[in-house]
Amino acid sequence: xxxxxxxxxxxxxxxxxxxxxxxxxxxxxxxxxxxxxxxxxxxxxxxxxxxxxxxxxxxxxxxxxxxxxxxxxxxxxxxxxxxxxxxxxxxxxxxxxxxxxxxxxxxxxxxxxxxxxxxxxxxxxxxxxxxxxxxxxxxxxxxxxxxxxxxxxxxxxxxxxxxxxxxxxxxxxxxxxxxxxxxxxxxxxxxxxxxxxxxxxxxxxxxxxxxxxxxxxxxxxxxxxxxxxxxxxxxxxxxxxxxxxxxxxxxxxxxxxxxxxxxxxxxxxxxxxxxxxxxxxxxxxx
Amino acid sequence: xxxxxxxxxxxxxxxxxxxxxxxxxxxxxxxxxxxxxxxxxxxxxxxxxxxxxxxxxxxxxxxxxxxxxxxxxxxxxxxxxxxxxxxxxxxxxxxxxxxxxxxxxxxxxxxxxxxxxxxxxxxxxxxxxxxxxxxxxxxxxxxxxxxxxxxxxxxxxxxxxxxxxxxxxxxxxxxxxxxxxxxxxxxxxxxxxxxxxxxxxxxxxxxxxxxxxxxxxxxxxxxxxxxxxxxxxxxxxxxxxxxx
Ligand SMILES: Nc1ncnc2c1ncn2[C@@H]1O[C@H](COP(=O)(O)OP(=O)(O)O)[C@@H](O)[C@H]1O
Ligand SMILES: [Mg+2]
Numbered sequence: 001x002x003x004x005x006x007x008x009x010x011x012x013x014x015x016x017x018x019x020x021x022x023x024x025x026x027x028x029x030x031x032x033x034x035x036x037x038x039x040x041x042x043x044x045x046x047x048x049x050x051x052x053x054x055x056x057x058x059x060x061x062x063x064x065x066x067x068x069x070x071x072x073x074x075x076x077x078x079x080x081x082x083x084x085x086x087x088x089x090x091x092x093x094x095x096x097x098x099x100x101x102x103x104x105x106x107x108x109x110x111x112x113x114x115x116x117x118x119x120x121x122x123x124x125x126x127x128x129x130x131x132x133x134x135x136x137x138x139x140x141x142x143x144x145x146x147x148x149x150x151x152x153x154x155x156x157x158x159x160x161x162x163x164x165x166x167x168x169x170x171x172x173x174x175x176x177x178x179x180x181x182x183x184x185x186x187x188x189x190x191x192x193x194x195x196x197x198x199x200x201x202x203x204x205x206x207x208x209x210x211x212x213x214x215x216x217x218x219x220x221x222x223x224x225x226x227x228x229x230x231x232x233x234x235x236x237x238x239x240x241x242x243x244x245x246x247x248x249x250x251x252x253x254x255x256x257x258x259x260x261x262x263x264x265x266x267x268x269x270x271x272x273x274x275x276x277x278x279x280x281x282x283x284x285x286x
Numbered sequence: 287x288x289x290x291x292x293x294x295x296x297x298x299x300x301x302x303x304x305x306x307x308x309x310x311x312x313x314x315x316x317x318x319x320x321x322x323x324x325x326x327x328x329x330x331x332x333x334x335x336x337x338x339x340x341x342x343x344x345x346x347x348x349x350x351x352x353x354x355x356x357x358x359x360x361x362x363x364x365x366x367x368x369x370x371x372x373x374x375x376x377x378x379x380x381x382x383x384x385x386x387x388x389x390x391x392x393x394x395x396x397x398x399x400x401x402x403x404x405x406x407x408x409x410x411x412x413x414x415x416x417x418x419x420x421x422x423x424x425x426x427x428x429x430x431x432x433x434x435x436x437x438x439x440x441x442x443x444x445x446x447x448x449x450x451x452x453x454x455x456x457x458x459x460x461x462x463x464x465x466x467x468x469x470x471x472x473x474x475x476x477x478x479x480x481x482x483x484x485x486x487x488x489x490x491x492x493x494x495x496x497x498x499x500x501x502x503x504x505x506x507x508x509x510x511x512x513x514x515x516x517x518x519x520x521x522x523x524x525x526x527x528x529x530x
Contacts, residue, residue: 169379170387172378180336180368181359
């Protein structure tokens with residue numbers, strides 16, 4: 001195979017890894033809990049900027065990764081327990097509320113950090129290119145792919161084998177029936193929201209070291225997450241993986257070969273999928 | 287003896303319509319059948335006991351403790367289990383996962399038997415054969431067994447059953463009746479909502495009739511089954527249908 005083509009393919013796959021990370025947090029909240037979290041993108045951007053702050057003071061990328069994710073998870077907890085809880089189950093209010101949060105936080109970030117594009121510096125160990133037979137490939141991107149796979153396996157095992165996983169799956173089907181078993185389902189959903197915040201935080205720092213970020217990037221992240229989740233199928237983890245792969249490959253190929261048509265191909269795919277599989281590639285009918 | 291469940295003057299509105307208009311009902315151990323035609327408010331009453339619906343007035347006491355205003359999960363933890371109308375098994379969970387989800391080993395129990403997953407499989411061997419199947423892939427009767435098993439592993443001292451015989455084959459109905467007898471023998475109190483007089487009278491000695499949001503008649507089953515006038519007035523049942 002042509003080395004260039006292989007490169008584009010690999011780029012698509014590693015980008016799919018990043019997309020999977022970003023979208024898995026989104027699907028936990030939107031796909032499973034049906035909370036329309038339009039603040040998802042801003043959680044990502046917040047994590048990236050917090051990473052910048054932590055990097056400036058400590059100089060450690062690993063501290064950025066953990067610190068930002070923990071702070072974003074804490075923000076998710078506060079937002080859920082002070083605001084989202086009050087409008088639970090009301091799609092319209094959830095939408096407006098989370099959109100409002102994302103505007104406010106977005107402007108605060110712009111005011112504090114300015115509008116210049118920024119980038120986090122990944123640790124030295126990742127800047128070494130890795131040799132993969134006929135080509136060498138940036139180590140950091142392979143690391144991203146590895147983390148994405150790890151998160152995927154972790155979430156899969158969590159949902160399949162643990163009590164929290166059973167509570168979430170059952171709660172998505174029938175919330176009241178979980179409650180009458182003596183299970184505090186509200187608490188379980190808070191846990192999921194916080195976990196999603198943490199994963200989004202991880203992806204913000206990792207994404208912010210993979211690509212540049214600037215104010216407005218949150219809309220991008222939100223759009224891509226939506227496309228991935230809708231193409232893959234709401235609430236399905238394997239669907240997110242598949243959706244991320246499809247979007248990642250389309251994005252990589254079209255950006256390299258016909259850059260002007262990237263959005264056209266992305267949304268064209270979305271339309272085709274919805275036309276033939278209205279519930280997404282791996283979605284189930286309600 | 288202190289009643290297990292004591293409902294007094296309960297009023298419930300649903301979307302503006304007055305559904306329960308002062309329900310008074312008391313259950314002291316054993317099994318009580320709550321009967322009445324469709325749309326009379328039986329499910330509404332069960333949901334209100336469980337905390338899923340809010341009552342605007344009245345009191346519901348379980349072992350002397352007020353339930354009104356408490357969250358469903360706290361009510362369940364006090365020892366009330368629900369077998370809901372329509373079974374409502376989880377479609378994303380297998381049979382085994384249903385029971386694991388509901389089983390809480392630390393919860394204290396008042397009944398004579400401690401229910402864990404194994405005990406439920408002993409009660410319903412059919413479920414054990416379907417252990418890895420998803421809830422909605424089961425037959426109606428198996429789903430009912432699963433709904434009962436799921437409630438049992440929470441170790442309730444009072445079990446609310448909402449139309450357990452709905453959609454069951456005659457054989458399956460006998461299986462569930464038999465299971466109910468074993469539950470009452472094990473010290474669990476039952477409040478059974480039923481449309482089938484056969485099921486209700488097999489499981490309970492006592493009945494209460496709910497009509498347009500209030501209890502209009504209570505008593506013992508043998509008397510009710512003899513009273514054709516009462517049956518046709520409250521149950522809309524003609525003489526021939528009383529015969530099993
Ligand atoms: N979700 C609901 N919203 C508003 N009214 C309801 C709802 N469910 C049932 N009702 C009304 O409440 C009344 C009692 O219903 P229900 O308690 O289900 O009766 P039953 O269980 O005795 O058949 C009916 O008139 C029904 O139309
Ligand atoms: Mg009913």
